[in-house]
Amino acid sequence: MKHSLGFFLRESLRAMRRNAAPSFAALATVTVTLIVVGVFIPIVQATTGAANSAAGKVMVDVYMKRGATHAADLRVMGELRALPHVQRVVFEPKAQALAQQRKQDPLAYELLSGSNPLPDTFHVYPTTPSTVLAVRAEISDVGGQGQMLDPAIASVSNHTQDTKRLLTVTRFVTITAALLAALLIAASVLLIGNTIRLSLYARRREVEVMKLVGATDWFIRWPFVIEGVIVGAGAAVLAVVTLAAAKVVVLDPLASNWGLISAPRTIGIVPLMLVLLVAGVGVSAVGSGLSLRRFLRV
Amino acid sequence: MIDFRAVTKKYGTGAFGLDEATFSVDRGDFVFMIGSTGSGKSTVMRLLIKELEPTEGQIVVAGRDLSTIKRRQVPFYRRNIGVVFQDFKLLPNRTVYDNVAYALQVTGHSRKEIRAKVPDILRLTGLSTKLHNYPDQLSGGEQQRVSIARAFVNHPPLLLADEPTGNLDPETSIDIMRLLYRINRTGTTVLVATHDHAMVDKMRRRVLELSRGRVVRDEATGLYARDESTREFAQRLRSPSEAPQVL
Structure with missing residues (x-):
C-alpha cells in the first residue's frame, strides 16, 4: 500500500x-x-x-410382565438399544422402584407388607424429543399391528398427552x-x-x-x-x-x-x-x- | 488536447445537454466557452472529467478516447486534469495548506515532497500568509485561489475552470483570470467556461459559444496576443472596453 x-x-x-x-x-x-x-x-x-x-425429560416407559426373568430383562434391554432414534436406555429394577416409591409415600407401602407390586421398568430416551412418538410405536406397535416388541413386555407408556403439550x-x-x-x-x-x-x-x-x-x-x-x-x-x-x-x-x-x-x-x-x-x-x-x-x- | 466529435448528451429528463457538439482545443491553448445557462458549458466540463458519459459521439483527451477508460481508472485519469469551480469546492475541515496537500496525498506523494511543493504553489497564488486558515476564514477570491492552487499543484496538462469568477467582484475576477493566464503560460491548456461577455471580449482569446448544446461560434476575438506578459494582460483587462478586432 x-x-x-x-x-x-x-x-x-x-x-x-x-x-x-x-x-x-x-x-x-x-x-x-x-x-x-x-x-x-x-x-x-x-x-x-x-x-x-x-424437553430432555421426555421418555418412553416400558413395563415388563410381573414374572419376567433376569434373562428376559437382558434380552429386552438389547432389543430396545437396537431400535432407531433411541439414545439411551435406563433400567430400573422393581426393587429399586419399590424403594423409590416407599420413600415418597411410606404409609401406603407399609400396607403391602413386603410384597412388591411394581414391575421392572426401562426408561427409553429418544435422540430428540420430537421422535418420542416414533420410538413408542417401535416398541408397542410393531409393524402397525399392535404387537409388543417382546412378549415379556407388559405395557408401554409415554404420557402421550403431557409429551405432546410439552x-x-x-x-x-x-x-x-x-x-x-x-x-x-x-x-x-x-x-x-x-x-x-x-x-x-x-x-x-x-x-x-x-x-x-x-x-x-x-x-x-x-x-x-x-x-x-x-x-x-x-x-x-x-x-x-x-x-x-x-x-x-x-x-x-x-x-x-x-x-x-x-x-x-x-x-x-x-x-x-x-x-x-x-x-x-x-x-x-x-x-x-x-x-x-x-x-x-x- | 481536447477533441469533441459529434458529442451528444441527453439527460434522463429528455433535455439535451449537448447536441452533436464538435470542436477541438490544441495543446497550450487558452479557450473561453461562453453561453447562457443551460447552453451546455457545464455538460462539457462534466464530460471531460468523466463525471458523465456521452450519449453519442466521441471525446478524445490527450490522444485518449474517454470511453476506453474504465471506472476503476477514472481517479487516475482525473489526476491529469485540474478543475476549478464557481463554488470552489474546498474541503471545509482542512486548512489552506491541507487542502492543497490533499491533491498530492491522493497521488501518493511523500510528506517531504508535499512540504516542498505546497508552499511554492501557494506563493505563486499569493496565499503565503494564509497557510493555516480554514476556507470559511477566507474571502471568495482567496478561496478561489486556493482551489486554483489545488488544481495546479500536480502541474496537470489540462486545467478546466467552470465559472471561476461567477461569485467574485470584477477586480478579484481580473486577479483570477491573470492567475489562469499565468498557468496557461507554463504550457497548461486552459478551458474556461463563463458567461461574463465583457471579460471575454477584453481577454482576446479564442471563444467557443454554445447555445442549446450546439457550438454556434468558434473564433479568436481580438488580437491573439500569445506572448503578452501577465502584467500587460492585467492592464488591458482593467482598461475600458475597446472594440474587439477579429483577426
Whole structure:
C-alpha cells in the first residue's frame, strides 16, 4: 500500500474531531444497541435452555410382565438399544422402584407388607424429543399391528398427552426467542446503518471533492472504515462496562438471594464482551464502508 | 488536447445537454466557452472529467478516447486534469495548506515532497500568509485561489475552470483570470467556461459559444496576443472596453 495506516488513522481522527456531533450520535446509537443485545442474548439463552431441559425429560416407559426373568430383562434391554432414534436406555429394577416409591409415600407401602407390586421398568430416551412418538410405536406397535416388541413386555407408556403439550410449548418458546433475536439483530443493523448514513450524508460534499481531485475509492473509504472501527470499539467498551456494572449490582445479588436467575447454560460475561466487541466493530466498519458506496458514484 | 466529435448528451429528463457538439482545443491553448445557462458549458466540463458519459459521439483527451477508460481508472485519469469551480469546492475541515496537500496525498506523494511543493504553489497564488486558515476564514477570491492552487499543484496538462469568477467582484475576477493566464503560460491548456461577455471580449482569446448544446461560434476575438506578459494582460483587462478586432 502506497499510504501507511498511520496516514489513514490521522485522517479519521481529524474527521472525528471536526465532526464531533455526528460521531457522537453514532457512538451513542451503537452503545445503546449493544447494551440491548447484551441483555437479550442471556435472556434468549435462558429461555431456550429451560425449554430444552424440560424437553430432555421426555421418555418412553416400558413395563415388563410381573414374572419376567433376569434373562428376559437382558434380552429386552438389547432389543430396545437396537431400535432407531433411541439414545439411551435406563433400567430400573422393581426393587429399586419399590424403594423409590416407599420413600415418597411410606404409609401406603407399609400396607403391602413386603410384597412388591411394581414391575421392572426401562426408561427409553429418544435422540430428540420430537421422535418420542416414533420410538413408542417401535416398541408397542410393531409393524402397525399392535404387537409388543417382546412378549415379556407388559405395557408401554409415554404420557402421550403431557409429551405432546410439552413439545408444543418448547417449540413455541424456541421459535419465539429465535424470531425476537432475528428482529432485534435486524433492527440493530438498520439503526446503526442509518446513523452512519446520516453522518456520511453530512460529508457527501467532501467525498465529492475528493473524487474530483482524483482520489481512488479506497483512498476515500479507509478513513471512514477506520472511523467506524474506532466508534464501534468505543461503543462496545461503553456497553460492556455498563453491562458488567449491571451484572454486579443487580443480577448477582438476585441470583444469590433467590436462586431465581441461576439460568442453565447462559453465556459467560467474558465471551459476551467479546461478542459485543466484534459485533460493534464489525457492524460499524462494514456499515461505514457500504454506506459510502452510494456517495462514491460521482 | 481536447477533441469533441459529434458529442451528444441527453439527460434522463429528455433535455439535451449537448447536441452533436464538435470542436477541438490544441495543446497550450487558452479557450473561453461562453453561453447562457443551460447552453451546455457545464455538460462539457462534466464530460471531460468523466463525471458523465456521452450519449453519442466521441471525446478524445490527450490522444485518449474517454470511453476506453474504465471506472476503476477514472481517479487516475482525473489526476491529469485540474478543475476549478464557481463554488470552489474546498474541503471545509482542512486548512489552506491541507487542502492543497490533499491533491498530492491522493497521488501518493511523500510528506517531504508535499512540504516542498505546497508552499511554492501557494506563493505563486499569493496565499503565503494564509497557510493555516480554514476556507470559511477566507474571502471568495482567496478561496478561489486556493482551489486554483489545488488544481495546479500536480502541474496537470489540462486545467478546466467552470465559472471561476461567477461569485467574485470584477477586480478579484481580473486577479483570477491573470492567475489562469499565468498557468496557461507554463504550457497548461486552459478551458474556461463563463458567461461574463465583457471579460471575454477584453481577454482576446479564442471563444467557443454554445447555445442549446450546439457550438454556434468558434473564433479568436481580438488580437491573439500569445506572448503578452501577465502584467500587460492585467492592464488591458482593467482598461475600458475597446472594440474587439477579429483577426
